[in-house]
Amino acid sequence: MSASPSANVEPLAGIVGAENVSTALEARIACSRDASGLEGECLAVVWPSHPEHVPAVVEWALQEGVDLVPRGAGTGLCGGATPQRSVVVDLSRLTRIGPLDREGRRIEVEAGVVLGALNRRLAPQGLFLPVIPGSHRAATVGGMIATDAAGLRAVRYGTLRDWVEEVTLVDGLGRVHRLRGDALSSAVGREGVTGFVVKAVLKLASLPTRRTVSLIAFDDEEALLIQRDRWLQDPQLTALEYLNRHAAGALGWEARPHLLVEFDSDRGDIHDPERIAALWRARDGLYPVLARRGHPVIEDPRLEGEALQELLRWLDAEGIPAFGHLGVGIVHPCFRDGDGRIPALYERVAAWGGRVSGEHGIGLKKKGWVDAAFRAEIQQLKEKYDPKGVLNRGKLC
Amino acid sequence: MLTEPTADGSVELAENPPCIECGLCREVCPLFAVLRQEHLSPRGLALLAEREVASVVFYQCTLCRACKEVCPVGHDPDGERVRARLVARGVETEANRAMIENIRKYGNPFGPLKEGEIPKTLTCC
The missing domain is CATH 3.30.465.10 (Uridine Diphospho-n-acetylenolpyruvylglucosamine Reductase; domain 3)
Known part of the structure; x- marks a missing residue:
């Protein structure tokens, strides 16, 4: 990252206050990437403390000819907040x-x-x-x-x-x-x-005033999906989480496919709040466990029906740890850095008629996989809301 | 890395898992709670340490390790070691320099006692 950014940020100090804009190396490095690990060059960081500051920041960017990248907590997994010789507008101080x-x-x-x-x-x-x-x-x-x-x-x-x-x-x-x-x-x-x-x-x-869960291990994905479809009929179902045998094994559970399901009724087998909390803690900690075991790249395809079953079979056969919100068809396979099977995953999901991103977004990471209709829709929105191309340049498509 | 083993050859026995950049530490950090700037968050400081940025921002960390408590992989910010390396490189705040000098000279981070002054003591009950 260059030591001397080229944007003239002095006018920004007049908008947000001198203490709320920085070109210091520390600030620029920290905002050069999000949780995706995708990195770009940050020219400066601005911290508006009132929503009313933001229109003036945009007007400054139009005059200066630089583009702006909105940033929240930087927890995104697709590089949506990654700058590309951009000024990052960190909205963390808008907390009212x-x-x-x-x-x-x-x-x-x-x-x-x-x-x-x-x-x-x-x-x-x-x-x-x-x-x-x-x-x-x-x-x-x-x-x-x-x-x-x-x-x-x-x-x-x-x-x-x-x-x-x-x-x-x-x-x-x-x-x-x-x-x-x-x-x-x-x-x-x-x-x-x-x-x-x-x-x-x-x-x-x-x-919810009542919460119970069940944790069930299955012999294979086919049996698991049959039970999933039964549970989806229950109006009191609040979560239906999947772990394949490779992910379950990483948690120290029996190496079989599992479903962790939650109801806001008495239907679940486990009623003890402490045990329920412990199961959710284990589930919350699953991705960090996989990341630490060398699988930090997390994907989020979304599929239904036969295609979902095909995907689960493929991940199992390839030995790829995966979990996800199976109630809505979102699966999170986790890969090693640079795993050549990631493009194969996208190709399969596209061929099966699924979505390459169920919840993480497109950002920079998946923009090569969006279809022409989506691209046209975004271009239409850009013409209406951002005709000068100031906002989050190069993201989505 | 600013958190790597020391030049004297000593080796950390306990593994310090690298930050996975999830950002869950932000909301428990007392420094971030006030300033809300990424480079002062535990995740931001971990990235700066990894990049070997020798900066006085590391002296702003309170060393409380609340971040380690919530970190899904248990990353330790290791602020004391980071500061020790910064001091060795001559990157230090005036307050830190004065504190160390006072401890060495007077055994008191606040400097010598004035005539008739008695040492302050902390009591809890």
Whole structure:
């Protein structure tokens, strides 16, 4: 990384305050990559402390001729927050939580609010935002909206798209949009290429009062998928998590395919809260265990039906550890760095009619695998919201 | 790396797993809680250490190791060792320099006692 970035950031100090903009090497290195490990050059970092700062930052970028990269917690796994000779706009300081509308079950929050902190605040009221990705202790609401986060309980609660009522978006011309209804699709899941999500009104759910789980080992994936389809009929099902035998073995469990299922009823076999918590801790810790054992590259294809069964068989036969949110068809195979079977995975998923990304997004990592219709849709959105190409250049397509 | 074994040949017996950059440490870090800047988060400091960036930002870490407690792989920021290497390279804050000098000269990080002053003591009950 060069020691002397070329962007003239002095005017930014007048917008956000001198202490909230930096070209120091330390700040630029730290924001040069996200959890994907994909790295690029960061020219400077800006930390807006009010949503109102963001339009002026965009206007500065237009005048300066540099592009901007929105950043939340940097927990993304596809390089969505990786700069490419860009200025990173870190929204971590937008942490205000508005008053709770208890009756309407909604709350307005700024983009940098962390999901874990929000749910801790809401718990005494018996409410929560039920979309819980694995990174929930660090992930920001803005980043979750940008990637349309899913997670462990997607089988019951869907994705973040289902829980957003309004998004305040600052577009690539510095214009402020308050998006609702169908217009939300211009921001949710668009990975920052149409604008900065600076605020959102979120819908909330009631915290379940009862929780039981079952942990079942199967002889093979075929038997497991038959049982999965039975459980999917249960309206009290809240999670249906899969581990193949290679992943189960890494946790010290019997090396057979497993399902960990959760109900907000008495249907599960395990009722002891401590045992349930221990099982979820083990599940939460699965990816770090696999990463430490040499499989840090995590993918997230999404398939259904025969194709899902084919994928699970292939992963098993190849000895690739995999787990995932099988209730919604998302599987997380984990690979060694540079494993030549990763492109083979994408090719198979595309041939089977699945999606190469079920929840992590496209970012830089998967943009070579998007189809022409998606590319055309994004280009249309870019023309409307970012005609000068200032926002998250080169992402998605 | 700033966290590699020392030049005197001593070897860490316990393995320190490398940071996997998940970012889960951010929200338990007391420094990040106040400043909310990635380069002052445990993950950011781990990346700077890995890149051998000799910077005074490492002196801002409180050495509390709350990050290690929540780290899914148990990465230790090893702040004391990182600082020892920085001092050896002459990268030091004025406060750190004065503290070490005071300890060496007076056995007191705050310097010599004034005439008639008695050492402050910490009590808990």
